[in-house]
Amino acid sequence: MLDRTAGPETELTGAALREAKRALRAQVIAARDALDPAYRVTASQLICARVEALPSFAAARVVLVTLPFGSEWDTRPLAQSALASAKTLVVPRVNSATRMLELHAIGDIAADATPGFHDIPEPLPTMPRIDAATIDWVLVPGVAFNAQGYRLGYGGGFYDRLMTTLKPTAARIAGAFDAQIAPRIPAAAHDLRVDLIVTESRILPGVRQE
Numbered sequence: 506m507l508d509r510t511a512g513p514e515t516e517l518t519g520a521a522l523r524e525a526k527r528a529l530r531a532q533v534i535a536a537r538d539a540l541d542p543a544y545r546v547t548a549s550q551l552i553c554a555r556v557e558a559l560p561s562f563a564a565a566r567v568v569l570v571t572l573p574f575g576s577e578w579d580t581r582p583l584a585q586s587a588l589a590s591a592k593t594l595v596v597p598r599v600n601s602a603t604r605m606l607e608l609h610a611i612g613d614i615a616a617d618a619t620p621g622f623h624d625i626p627e628p629l630p631t632m633p634r635i636d637a638a639t640i641d642w643v644l645v646p647g648v649a650f651n652a653q654g655y656r657l658g659y660g661g662g663f664y665d666r667l668m669t670t671l672k673p674t675a676a677r678i679a680g681a682f683d684a685q686i687a688p689r690i691p692a693a694a695h696d697l698r699v700d701l702i703v704t705e706s707r708i709l710p711g712v713r714q715e
Contacts, residue, residue, distance in 0.1 A: 559701070
């Protein structure tokens with residue numbers, strides 16, 4: 506089984522670690538927000554094409570994709586590609602009471618999803634529930650990443666908790682703009698890592714390379 510928890514990336518702990526994460530999160534989100542909208546469109550297309558070409562995506566039958574919000578790269582063409590390839594497209598929905606992500610299959614991005622938690626597009630609660638153990642490929646969102654596969658999320662811990670429920674063989678792939686790649690990510694030993702990070706210009710190997 507792959508060791509996705511090797512580290513830590515930093516020796517910071519407690520309040521110092523939380524502050525380092527907060528500062529980097531604010532810095533990277535500001536840089537992402539500052540990208541020209543036309544550039545975000547073109548870069549999103551390039552990221553999508555690179556992800557679609559991954560052997561793990563081609564082989565996957567059940568894929569988990571988070572739909573975009575704010576200045577994130579546009580994952581919708583990738584989600585549409587999954588549907589066109591007869592894959593089961595799964596989208597997460599936040600359960601605020603349990604602080605967990607509930608997984609639902611959707612068949613129509615426009616009709617089956619609506620703005621939900623923090624205005625992030627989420628599946629309608631009536632869409633079929635999917636067991637996390639059936640997922641064999643996941644697009645992991647995040648604010649920042651580095652070449653060692655470390656990830657900085659939005660601070661809610663939703664994906665950290667979700668990824669512990671996935672089967673060990675499930676591919677964990679991140680997409681991000683080049684502006685979201687950092688030399689170091691403040692992380693603890695228990696923070697999970699991703700297998701690959703795909704940007705508009707390159708593929709970073711993370712934990713493993715295809």
